Amino acid sequence: MRQERVENDYIVEMRHITKRFGGVAANDDISIGIRRGEIFAVLGENGAGKSTLMSILFGKYEPDSGDILVRGRPAVLSSSNDAVSLNIGMVHQHFNLVPNYTVAENIILGSEPIKRVFGIFPCVDIKTAEARIAELSRAYGLEVDPSLPIAQAGVSVQQRVEILKMLCRNAEILIFDEPTAVLAPREIEFLLDIIRGLREKGHTIILITHKLEEIMRVADRCAVLRRGRLVGTLAVADTSPQELAELMVGRELPPAGKRPSAGFGDTVLEVQDLTVRDQDGLEVVKGVSFSVRRGEIFAIVGVSGSGQVEIADAIAGLARPQAGRIRLMGLDITDCGIRRRIEAGISYIPEDRQRYGVILDFTLAENLAIKSYYRPPLSKSGVLRPGRIREFADDLIERYDIRGADGAGMITRSMSGGNQQKAIIARELSRDSALIIFVQPTRGLDIGAIRSIHARIIEERDRGRAVLLVSLDLDEVMNLADTVGIVFSGRMVKISPANRLTADEVGEYMMGVRV
Amino acid sequence: MMDAIMTDGLSFAMPLLIMAIGGIYSERAGVVMLAIEGLQGFGAFVGAAAAVISGIYLGTESPLLIFIAMAAAMAGGAAFSSIHALLCVKFRAQQVISGMVVNTLAMALSPFLTSVINRAITGNESNKFQIGPSVRFTVPGLSEIPLVGGLFKSMYPFEIVIIAAALISCYVLYKTRYGLRLRACGENPHSLDAAGGDVNRTRTIAVLICGALSGLGGVFLAYSISATYSPNIYVGYGYLSIAAMIFGNWKIPPTACVCMFFGLARSAGYQLCLYLGMPGSYSDLLLTLPYALTLLLLVFFSKRNNPPRAMGETFDRSRR
Numbered sequence A: 001m002r003q004e005r006v007e008n009d010y011i012v013e014m015r016h017i018t019k020r021f022g023g024v025a026a027n028d029d030i031s032i033g034i035r036r037g038e039i040f041a042v043l044g045e046n047g048a049g050k051s052t053l054m055s056i057l058f059g060k061y062e063p064d065s066g067d068i069l070v071r072g073r074p075a076v077l078s079s080s081n082d083a084v085s086l087n088i089g090m091v092h093q094h095f096n097l098v099p100n101y102t103v104a105e106n107i108i109l110g111s112e113p114i115k116r117v118f119g120i121f122p123c124v125d126i127k128t129a130e131a132r133i134a135e136l137s138r139a140y141g142l143e144v145d146p147s148l149p150i151a152q153a154g155v156s157v158q159q160r161v162e163i164l165k166m167l168c169r170n171a172e173i174l175i176f177d178e179p180t181a182v183l184a185p186r187e188i189e190f191l192l193d194i195i196r197g198l199r200e201k202g203h204t205i206i207l208i209t210h211k212l213e214e215i216m217r218v219a220d221r222c223a224v225l226r227r228g229r230l231v232g233t234l235a236v237a238d239t240s241p242q243e244l245a246e247l248m249v250g251r252e253l254p255p256a257g258k259r260p261s262a263g264f265g266d267t268v269l270e271v272q273d274l275t276v277r278d279q280d281g282l283e284v285v286k287g288v289s290f291s292v293r294r295g296e297i298f299a300i301v302g303v304s305g306s307g308q309v310e311i312a313d314a315i316a317g318l319a320r321p322q323a324g325r326i327r328l329m330g331l332d333i334t335d336c337g338i339r340r341r342i343e344a345g346i347s348y349i350p351e352d353r354q355r356y357g358v359i360l361d362f363t364l365a366e367n368l369a370i371k372s373y374y375r376p377p378l379s380k381s382g383v384l385r386p387g388r389i390r391e392f393a394d395d396l397i398e399r400y401d402i403r404g405a406d407g408a409g410m411i412t413r414s415m416s417g418g419n420q421q422k423a424i425i426a427r428e429l430s431r432d433s434a435l436i437i438f439v440q441p442t443r444g445l446d447i448g449a450i451r452s453i454h455a456r457i458i459e460e461r462d463r464g465r466a467v468l469l470v471s472l473d474l475d476e477v478m479n480l481a482d483t484v485g486i487v488f489s490g491r492m493v494k495i496s497p498a499n500r501l502t503a504d505e506v507g508e509y510m511m512g513v514r515v
Numbered sequence B: 001m002m003d004a005i006m007t008d009g010l011s012f013a014m015p016l017l018i019m020a021i022g023g024i025y026s027e028r029a030g031v032v033m034l035a036i037e038g039l040q041g042f043g044a045f046v047g048a049a050a051a052v053i054s055g056i057y058l059g060t061e062s063p064l065l066i067f068i069a070m071a072a073a074m075a076g077g078a079a080f081s082s083i084h085a086l087l088c089v090k091f092r093a094q095q096v097i098s099g100m101v102v103n104t105l106a107m108a109l110s111p112f113l114t115s116v117i118n119r120a121i122t123g124n125e126s127n128k129f130q131i132g133p134s135v136r137f138t139v140p141g142l143s144e145i146p147l148v149g150g151l152f153k154s155m156y157p158f159e160i161v162i163i164a165a166a167l168i169s170c171y172v173l174y175k176t177r178y179g180l181r182l183r184a185c186g187e188n189p190h191s192l193d194a195a196g197g198d199v200n201r202t203r204t205i206a207v208l209i210c211g212a213l214s215g216l217g218g219v220f221l222a223y224s225i226s227a228t229y230s231p232n233i234y235v236g237y238g239y240l241s242i243a244a245m246i247f248g249n250w251k252i253p254p255t256a257c258v259c260m261f262f263g264l265a266r267s268a269g270y271q272l273c274l275y276l277g278m279p280g281s282y283s284d285l286l287l288t289l290p291y292a293l294t295l296l297l298l299v300f301f302s303k304r305n306n307p308p309r310a311m312g313e314t315f316d317r318s319r320r
Helices: A002-008 A050-057 A080-085 A103-108 A126-139 A155-168 A185-200 A212-218 A241-249 A308-316 A338-345 A353-357 A364-368 A386-399 A417-429 A447-462 A474-480 A503-510 B002-028 B036-058 B065-090 B095-121 B157-175 B177-187 B189-194 B199-226 B237-247 B252-276 B280-287 B289-304
Strands: A010-021 A024-035 A039-043 A065-070 A088-091 A114-117 A121-124 A173-177 A204-209 A221-226 A229-235 A267-277 A283-293 A297-301 A321-328 A346-349 A435-439 A466-470 A483-488 A491-497
Touching: A010 A050, A010 A204, A024 A039, A024 A050, A024 A065, A024 A204, A024 A221, A039 A050, A039 A185, A039 A212, A050 A173, A050 A204, A080 A088, A088 A155, A103 A126, A103 A155, A121 B157, A121 B177, A126 A155, A155 A185, A185 A204, A185 A212, A204 A212, A212 A241, A221 A241, A229 A241, A241 A447, A267 A308, A267 A466, A283 A308, A283 A321, A283 A466, A283 A483, A297 A308, A297 A447, A297 A474, A308 A321, A308 A346, A308 A435, A308 A466, A321 A338, A338 A346, A346 A417, A353 A417, A364 A386, A364 A417, A386 A417, A417 A447, A447 A466, A447 A474, A466 A474, A474 A503, A483 A503, B002 B036, B002 B157, B002 B177, B002 B199, B002 B237, B002 B252, B036 B065, B036 B095, B036 B199, B036 B237, B065 B095, B065 B157, B065 B199, B157 B177, B157 B199, B157 B252, B177 B189, B177 B199, B189 B199, B199 B237, B237 B252, B237 B289, B252 B280, B252 B289, B280 B289
Parallel strands: A024 A229, A039 A204, A039 A221, A088 A173, A173 A204, A283 A491, A297 A466, A297 A483, A346 A435, A435 A466
Antiparallel strands: A010 A024, A010 A065, A114 A121, A221 A229, A267 A283, A267 A321, A483 A491
């Protein structure tokens, strides 16, 4: 009898779940129980198996072995429809929205309310849907305009739409997959409030994340996964971020200390009155000037979409400036093509690594060689030398600790995000460029990978490189930067040594409160 | 002369329009549709064959024949399009290639089957079906309007069917549940999948509708142009309708305007030939006018085009 009572405590129970993908166990004998009305966090590094486990609960994958109980009854979840009919909803990391549909159309897609025009012709009843959505969004504090096209909605609104989609389908159990990865700091605050609000209204929340801070702030309990295994389920009130971090990584973390620069050398990059227009002809960068010296980490910060990425793209040659000059060690590169810039000494770690950083269906070795394949030693008289490319790749894999099942021959798509990023960084740093541009270098990565990338950035600076860092993560900027340049709606509103500004002051410049 | 331009223009524009609407169904659902040429030809073949065979029992003058031909053409087009649906949706084939396969197959298969059927019925191996002229009618009142009255003179019953189909399609695509899902499939199929919809089913139905509408267009062409069915049906009108769909930005009303434009350009060119008394070789040249216009339009319109975002993408749940 006692056994049964304990079971009834759980709204969801996953017992001895094992799931293999081609011999590799993504989940190895994992058992967790989630209580009704709690916020349950699932913590782990990239590739630890958190998303797989929750995809099993949402019916996307079927486990190789193990049982799932929902509300005390065994559940068969062979499609997401099964999960939805058990009132389980999932907000994915990548949103599944139709860009040219309105908020309301996106929400009702798949379960459209129908009215009959003239009593015969069935029509999608968009008016009723919009009214219902407006009502729901008020009740849960999720402000959205139901008739706004998604293409015009920001990331945070899109995420609210995903949440409303689940609420409209009466989801009681809500799974959030890395919900804050795409959000700016203020938006994260709002989201955490929304999540707390959902708990107050009686929903059960499962939060997949690798951010310790979020867990400490909202979660009640936390399961920690490492390499497909459950290493523990803890009550958040009884633990500390350090304990969670060490459980997650399984080793002690390198210290996150800040080290000031030993001193700046010659000017490497000089940007003067740079103006860039976007595809619609709008000026997104307006007359920006700054310079970066040897041994300096210059960080550009700003609210997402303030023009910081366009500045980096213009320097790298991906965007054509409307006006202004860009000089690299005295050489005017404003009108140079991308390859000329690369050879002049620019390394670039792009924001969207899967689109601009690597070719996903190429092997790791090919991706590592992609900026130097065309000249000796990797090719000779226009013919590639696979042996040399392999050696080159093996060397980088070892030096930069890129991990994966099959080494240099592995298809890049099959690697984890953290290792893809390590590969890009390895390729870019191996070129010994004078200027290294990092755009959002740690976005979406776990704490182990973040620390090692931060250490790498500081190491490069200390070797006398000029580093241009573009990041939305204010902590990252304050930890690394020697000089901060703050952009607000396309203008550089403040350039200052980092140690003369507090994080709060930087935030005020970013929001345009202070000028 | 104005009347003739209008009447002929409309009777050329309408089959283009119905084929283009078929293309809109398919492409807005995310399946590239280059198979219209083959589908309209095969649909015309099935429609003509049905008319010829039922003519044996009903008499070749029966007014019912044209409706039998329409129904058979739609069924034939839909059946043939199931090849494209099967290849693209079920087997995730490259959609451009699948479309060309369907075209080639139709061009080879329909003349062969025509000869086989003719041999069985009449004993001689002709690759043509004599389907007789269509009934035509004139709308009283409207046809008296100066300049555009010709549009309402000696109309084909097809034209009414096609206008009705166009209106129904506007309703289906923009007002119904199926339409909402179909357009979602063409923009982001994962969104529909995540919402519990069936992407493959939605796409399959869209391709079959395209087949049916293309078949209808094909049999109309057979009636309006020559009153016979022959392999000459494959002269590229299917491709022209694809061009109309693209210039119409995958939306029905603008596509209808483009079709009308093509139709009038063609009939005006033809009337010009007659008026100037040009020899036949020159009139052939003028009949290429719609195609030349296509090239011209391509220069102006391709910049502002908004094709469905997921068009040509095979749907694979595990990949994104």
